Amino acid sequence: xxxxxxxxxxxxxxxxxxxxxxxxxxxxxxxxxxxxxxxxxxxxxxxxxxxxxxxxxxxxxxxxxxxxxxxxxxxxxxxxxxxxxxxxxxxxxxxxxxxxxxxxxxxxxxxxxxxxxxxxxxxxxxxxxxxxxxxxxxxxxxxxxxxxxxxxxxxxxxxxxxxxxxxxxxxxxxxxxxxxxxxxxxxxxxxxxxxxxxxxxxxxxxxxxxxxxxxxxxxxxxxxxxxxxxx
Amino acid sequence: xxxxxxxxxxxxxxxxxxxxxxxxxxxxxxxxxxxxxxxxxxxxxxxxxxxxxxxxxxxxxxxxxxxxxxxxxxxxxxxxxxxxxxxxxxxxxxxxxxxxxxxxxxxxxxxxxxxxxxxxxxxxxxxxxxxxxxxxxxxxxxxxxxxxxxxxxxxxxxxxxxxxxxxxxxxxxxxxxxxxxxxxxxxxxxxxxxxxxxxxxxxxxxxxxxxxx
Numbered sequence: 477x478x479x480x481x482x483x484x485x486x487x488x489x490x491x492x493x494x495x496x497x498x499x500x501x502x503x504x505x506x507x508x509x510x511x512x513x514x515x516x517x518x519x520x521x522x523x524x525x526x527x528x529x530x531x532x533x534x535x536x537x538x539x540x541x542x543x544x545x546x547x548x549x550x551x552x553x554x555x556x557x558x559x560x561x562x563x564x565x566x567x568x569x570x571x572x573x574x575x576x577x578x579x580x581x582x583x584x585x586x587x588x589x590x591x592x593x594x595x596x597x598x599x600x601x602x603x604x605x606x607x608x609x610x611x612x613x614x615x616x617x618x619x620x621x622x623x624x625x626x627x628x629x630x631x632x633x634x635x636x637x638x639x640x641x642x643x644x645x646x647x648x649x650x651x652x653x654x655x656x657x658x659x660x661x662x663x664x665x666x667x668x669x670x671x672x673x674x675x676x677x678x679x680x681x682x683x684x685x686x687x688x689x690x691x692x693x694x695x696x697x698x699x700x701x702x703x704x705x706x707x
Numbered sequence: 708x709x710x711x712x713x714x715x716x717x718x719x720x721x722x723x724x725x726x727x728x729x730x731x732x733x734x735x736x737x738x739x740x741x742x743x744x745x746x747x748x749x750x751x752x753x754x755x756x757x758x759x760x761x762x763x764x765x766x767x768x769x770x771x772x773x774x775x776x777x778x779x780x781x782x783x784x785x786x787x788x789x790x791x792x793x794x795x796x797x798x799x800x801x802x803x804x805x806x807x808x809x810x811x812x813x814x815x816x817x818x819x820x821x822x823x824x825x826x827x828x829x830x831x832x833x834x835x836x837x838x839x840x841x842x843x844x845x846x847x848x849x850x851x852x853x854x855x856x857x858x859x860x861x862x863x864x865x866x867x868x869x870x871x872x873x874x875x876x877x878x879x880x881x882x883x884x885x886x887x888x889x890x891x892x893x894x895x896x897x898x899x900x901x902x903x904x905x906x907x908x909x910x911x912x913x914x915x916x917x918x919x920x
Contacts, residue, residue, distance in 0.1 A: 544768065549858020552865050587836045589872035613872055614836070639796045640818045641836075668769060669800030 484510050489518065493529050500533035501540075503553025505560045512561040522568035523575070523605075530561050531603040538600075538688040548592065555596055562603065575605050578698040581623045582633035583611030585644040590637035593667060593687070597633060600687040601694060606631075617648045624652075624661060630698050633690070634680075636667040646678035653679070662697045664690060714741050714760075716847050724760035726783060731755050732919050733786070735779045736793035738763030739844040740820065743881055743909055744793065747916055756919060759783065763844070767856055769798030773806050780810050791919055793912075795819050815915050823911040824879050837874040839900060843881045846891045854897070866899060875901035881909060 484507065487495055492511060499507040508530070515525045537554040540546040546554075580601055584594050591613050598608045609627050611619060615634075624632060636642040645665050652658040658679070665680040675683030681697055684690035714724055719738030726733055736744055738760040748756055759779060765772045772794065780790055792807055792814035807814045817823040821840040822830040845852055854860055857869050876898060878891035888904055895902035 547767075547856060547858070548869070549856075549862055549865055552858075552868055553862060556868075587834070589837055591872065592869065637798075638818070638836075639798060639800055640831075642800065669796075669798050671800055671802065674800060 485514055489515070489520075493532075496529040497533035497536060500530065500554050500557050501537055503550065503557050505557045508557040508561045509564060512564050516564070516568070521574075522565045522572055526562070526565050526569065526574075526603055530558050530565075531600070534558050534600060534603065535688055538596075538686055542686050542688075551596065552592065555599060558603070559599060562599070576607065577605040577695060578630035579607040579609070579627065580631040580633055580694065581609045581611060581620070581627055581629045582635070583615040583620065583623075584613045584635045584637075585641050585648070586614055586616050587644065588636045588638055588641040589613045590667075591635070593637070594633075594635040596687040597635070597666065597684070597690045600691050601633075604691045604695065606694065617644075617651045620648050621651065621655070621657075624657070629661065630701065631662045631664055631694055633664045633666070635665070636670070639669045642667060642670055642674065643678075645680065649679045662694070662701060664693060664697075666690060714745070716844065717851070719760055719844075720763045720848055720851050723762045724758065726757045726759040728754065728757040730757035731788040732757070733783050733790045734758045734793050734916070734919075735776060735783070735790060736760050737766070737797070737820070739766070739842065739848075740793055740912070742844065743912060744916070747909060747913060751917070753916065753919075756916065757787070763848070764852070766797065767852075772797055773799050773803045776803060777806050777810065780812055784810075784812075789919070791916075793915075795823055815912065817911065820912075821879060823915070824881065824907040824909065825905070826907075826910045835877070837872065838877045838903075839870065839873045839875070839898065841876060841878050841891055841894060843884070843887055846878060846887050846894060849890070849894045853894075859897075870898050870900065873898070873900055875903055878902070878904045879907045880904055881907060 484492060496508060496511040512525055515529060537551060541551050582594060582598050584591050598610050602608050609623060611623055634645045634648060649663060663680045664682050664684050665675050666684045670683055672683045682693045684693050719741050723738050724741055732755055734744060734756055736758060741760045744758055761775050761779060765775055776792055784790055790812045792812055794803060795815050795817040796803060797819055815823055817827040820842060824842060858865055876895035892902050
């Protein structure tokens with residue numbers, strides 16, 4: 477039996493959003509662009525399209541990746557689809573004054589070129605309303621500190637895929653301590669070989685096992701920091 | 708007398724190899740190392756070493772390696788004087804080493820097989836972080852281990868998202884085999900990377916197993 481063709485523009489809002497979750501899951505870039513435009517044309521705010529259609533859909537992808545149902549290529553295709561929707565929304569979000577959650581500087585550590593996880597985190601953080609400065613790959617402690625001083629973010633995110641490179645995160649954190657700037661920032665770490673114990677041992681604020689956890693942890697810790705400052 | 712047939716790569720990738728022999732020491736190894744270990748056993752007459760291999764494709768989910776090794780140690784420890792784990796850290800972030808220490812078994816030193824095949828010291832000195840490595844096993848199993856799991860058979864457009872930060876493919880050759888050399892070169896072409904062949908032999912693996920008496 478042939479697949480029934482779904483005309484996105486004929487779906488009511490609630491069904492269209494669910495269809496976009498499916499399309500995001502299947503990595504269908506063109507359909508995500510189309511769905512994004514339809515919702516905007518129907519008067520949705522860019523923020524609602526982003527959170528309800530894209531971020532919520534990507535959360536399902538992230539959960540299934542965590543549970544071993546999806547693997548790297550499927551997640552990359554979904555991320556590409558989400559990115560195409562975000563490209564439409566980004567300028568509109570800036571114009572419509574969507575809520576800003578905070579600012580993050582992120583990059584993979586020195587000697588590590590594996591950036592798939594880091595890119596996903598950066599994208600999901602942006603989707604959650606954080607301003608993200610992505611330093612890319614292979615970052616020395618000097619480069620991290622320079623970015624912290626220049627950008628004054630709330631959060632520093634460090635990523636590593638290799639057992640041999642993950643100890644460099646401690647070098648960065650120790651240098652921040654030496655310079656008396658550790659407490660000025662929330663430090664989040666992530667990457668396949670890391671775990672909570674490692675995060676604690678090197679003095680990070682939290683280990684985040686995936687992009688969704690990174691977003692939730694960032695929101696909580698930024699809120700806590702703001703509460704402390706205003707207390 | 709004919710030598711035992713070599714284990715089939717596809718079996719080593721997804722299934723593994725049950726322990727065989729009457730040795731006092733059991734090697735619990737990654738399936739990707741089966742041929743090399745069996746070759747060393749034969750060449751050195753190490754009949755005191757039995758070999759069990761876990762599926763090589765556990766490397767696609769490194770967090771499952773520690774649990775699989777722990778289960779194998781617990782299953783077989785009563786039947787052997789000693790167990791040696793032929794895995795390096797292999798992306799477990801120190802969890803495998805911690806589990807082996809807790810279980811009272813030793814393991815191979817180093818971050819991964821690329822390191823111990825070259826020799827851990829020499830590998831660390833290279834600091835060659837833009838190289839993507841293949842061993843003999845991985846060249847033979849390139850499609851099962853790299854091409855298909857990374858979705859490149861279905862979505863070739865993902866290649867540069869996954870491999871774009873690498874500069875070259877280094878084939879660490881355990882054996883002299885022109886056919887594998889040619890295949891490795893083809894793998895490099897498919898990934899869009901420069902190619903280098905580097906003969907390593909078995910590196911630190913030989914010494915690690917020779918010490919088991």
